[in-house]
Amino acid sequence: MIAETKPLAEITQDAIRILFREIGVVNTVRFINQYTTGYGNYTEERRELFADETLDDLIAEIKQRRERGKSDPRQTAETE
Template sequence: MITEVRPLVEINQQAIRLLYKELGVIDAVRFLKQFTQGYGNYTQERDSLFANKSLDDIVSDIEKRRKQRSKSKAQVLCKQTCAFC
């Protein structure tokens, strides 16, 4: 059996259409994101971001950001539902 060699771009387009059809757009995109490469040099970025921080400092920063984020979400929700905000 002889199979015609199709351009890779055509195969990719067909594959994406099939994924959208079978999985839906959101799950297809989530699936495809597994295979995309990042950019930059994470090792250099990590070294510059965390050069002078201990693990405790990093954990503390994460906890602060989570509190700020949950507080801002609560404020948005309050503004959407509360007549006084």
């Protein structure tokens, strides 16, 4: 069996149509978003963000937040 070679754009359109039909628009968008590239330079941003902190500092902060979360179940990252 010889498969027809289609242009990549046509394959993409066919695949999206099939996904829409089988799993719906919302889930298709969620699926496709997994494969989109982000922006920025995470390595550089991480260095700037944590420049004055050691690994021990970060671990201690994580433990503190977990303990606060246990004592107050309403405590979330959004409320801090």
